[in-house]
Amino acid sequence: MKKIGIFDSGVDTPEEIIIAAGFIPYRFFGDPTIEPNKANEHIPPTHCVWTRNLLELAITYLDKDIVGIIATHGCDRTNREFDIWRECLKLDFMYFLNSPRKRDNTALKFFINDINEFIIQLEDHFKIKITENDLKEAIKKTNKIRKLLREISEYRNKMIITGSEFHGLVKDVQKLNKDDALEILKAKLENLKERQPFSKKDYKRILLTGSDLDDTEFIRYIESLGFQVVIDDLGIGTKYFTNDIEENGNPIESIAKYHLNKPIHATKFPSYQRFEVLKKLATEYNVDGVINIAQKFCEPVLYDHPYLRQKFKELEIPYMFTEVTYNREAYKQLSTRFSAFAEMI
Numbered sequence: 190m191k192k193i194g195i196f197d198s199g200v201d202t203p204e205e206i207i208i209a210a211g212f213i214p215y216r217f218f219g220d221p222t223i224e225p226n227k228a229n230e231h232i233p234p235t236h237c238v239w240t241r242n243l244l245e246l247a248i249t250y251l252d253k254d255i256v257g258i259i260a261t262h263g264c265d266r267t268n269r270e271f272d273i274w275r276e277c278l279k280l281d282f283m284y285f286l287n288s289p290r291k292r293d294n295t296a297l298k299f300f301i302n303d304i305n306e307f308i309i310q311l312e313d314h315f316k317i318k319i320t321e322n323d324l325k326e327a328i329k330k331t332n333k334i335r336k337l338l339r340e341i342s343e344y345r346n347k348m349i350i351t352g353s354e355f356h357g358l359v360k361d362v363q364k365l366n367k368d369d370a371l372e373i374l375k376a377k378l379e380n381l382k383e384r385q386p387f388s389k390k391d392y393k394r395i396l397l398t399g400s401d402l403d404d405t406e407f408i409r410y411i412e413s414l415g416f417q418v419v420i421d422d423l424g425i426g427t428k429y430f431t432n433d434i435e436e437n438g439n440p441i442e443s444i445a446k447y448h449l450n451k452p453i454h455a456t457k458f459p460s461y462q463r464f465e466v467l468k469k470l471a472t473e474y475n476v477d478g479v480i481n482i483a484q485k486f487c488e489p490v491l492y493d494h495p496y497l498r499q500k501f502k503e504l505e506i507p508y509m510f511t512e513v514t515y516n517r518e519a520y521k522q523l524s525t526r527f528s529a530f531a532e533m534i
């Protein structure tokens with residue numbers, strides 16, 4: 190089955206449209222073991238390390254089943270760098286979806302228009318027809334996936350699945366054919382019901398937030414330092430499955446509303462609303478602390494940090510912020526800070 194690649198700094202791409210068009214939505218992830226040498230010819234080295242890595246991978250190796258790419262406006266990286274992707278890749282089908290930064294009625298109309306334009310361009314280019322029924326079926330499928338992910342996510346809180354195992358699962362779901370993903374999730378849920386909790390006392394319970402961290406090895410690394418991610422507000426995490434899409438009514442409007450109502454990303458307005466989401470999660474999950482990680486040069490998350498630090502201080506919830514370089518060797522340099530935080534909480 191052919192794929193449409195997704196370049197998205199959040200999870201704002203309407204996968205259901207791609208599924209209804211008969212393709213696999215395939216989100217691009219990076220590889221922290223490579224250097225972005227070719228990407229550095231196009232993007233200054235002081236810009237987001239993660240998107241430079243994605244461009245490097247796209248230039249050097251693109252899955253042969255990828256017949257098109259959609260870039261969704263998450264932050265300015267996906268916006269401005271998409272022009273560079275177009276120059277470097279020259280795929281026949283490339284679309285920029287202008288997911289709005291605001292969340293009001295004007296933004297909703299704007300988003301619906303752009304989603305409609307995406308559909309028209311898919312239909313024209315691939316000589317297909319995307320029907321209302323196709324869209325409704327796709328919505329039902331992704332809702333089932335979201336429901337299963339919500340259930341599985343709770344096993345992190347019960348210390349039955351590690352944060353890293355769960356992270357790997359969410360990542361797979363964002364790359365796989367959704368029918369295969371459904372089967373994997375169902376099997377995982379059955380498996381988890383049979384498992385016993387691992388020791389609770391050895392792990393500090395944390396809420397993980399920040400940039401979209403796509404290296405599962407990083408989560409494994411912080412686990413090795415004594416933390417369990419019991420909850421997160423990441424795109425490779427709860428932002429991907431907290432809400433469902435309304436199954437009745439106009440599917441395009443429902444998809445647009447879903448994206449404008451899900452937990453807010455640091456790149457959207459007003460970004461400080463993000464604190465309310467974090468506060469609720471930290472309280473509900475009774476965490477020992479909050480860890481906020483910014484990928485190197487991730488401006489949206491850097492901007493949020495002083496505000497979040499102040500607000501968590503007021504709540505007396507331990508909070509740690511750090512920037513991380515997208516390189517596994519560099520993770521090790523953070524061990525002293527993480528260990529000190531683990532001891533402090």
Ligand code: SF4
Pocket residue numbers: 198237238239240263264265266267400401456484486487488489490
């Ligand atoms: S890591 Fe930050 S700067 Fe980079 S794409 Fe994501 S939100 Fe944008």
